[in-house]
Amino acid sequence: xxxxxxxxxxxxxxxxxxxxxxxxxxxxxxxxxxxxxxxxxxxxxxxxxxxxxxxxxxxxxxxxxxxxxxxxxxxxxxxxxxxxxxxxxx
Numbered sequence: 365x366x367x368x369x370x371x372x373x374x375x376x377x378x379x380x381x382x383x384x385x386x387x388x389x390x391x392x393x394x395x396x397x398x399x400x401x402x403x404x405x406x407x408x409x410x411x412x413x414x415x416x417x418x419x420x421x422x423x424x425x426x427x428x429x430x431x432x433x434x435x436x437x438x439x440x441x442x443x444x445x446x447x448x449x450x451x452x453x454x
Contacts, residue, residue, distance in 0.1 A: 367415050369438040371431045380432050381405045388420045394440060401437070418442020433448060 381403040388400050394414040401412040410412055418440040423435045 365442060366421065367440045367442065368436055369400065369412070369415060369440060370429065371403065371433055371435040371437060372410065374403075374410075374433055377406055378405045378407060380430050381410065381432055382438070384409070384428050384429055385427050385436075386423060389451060390420050390422055392420050394420055403431070412437070416440060417441055422454050431435065433447065 367422040371381065378406075384404045386401045388394055388398075394400065394417065396415065396417050399411045399415045399419070400414050403412060410417045419442065421439045421441040423438045425431060425435065431437065
């Protein structure tokens with residue numbers, strides 16, 4: 365199963381954030397709730413947790429990129445193959 369990792373809900377009155385850094389790279393094993401990335405707004409730095417156990421498959425956003433709510437940031441592979449969910453956020 366492939367899980368999409370998207371930009372999470374941002375604080376009130378914040379339209380976008382900057383992806384500061386990825387803490388994992390494609391091929392790395394991740395555990396549910398492990399911090400995958402940091403997003404910075406003008407008000408706060410947010411951690412982006414892994415939505416499930418698995419292997420980070422692909423990064424869609426480079427560090428330093430400005431992102432908006434629900435932007436697809438990465439995908440994680442785990443569980444049964446052949447299905448796709450949108451369980452996580454970046």
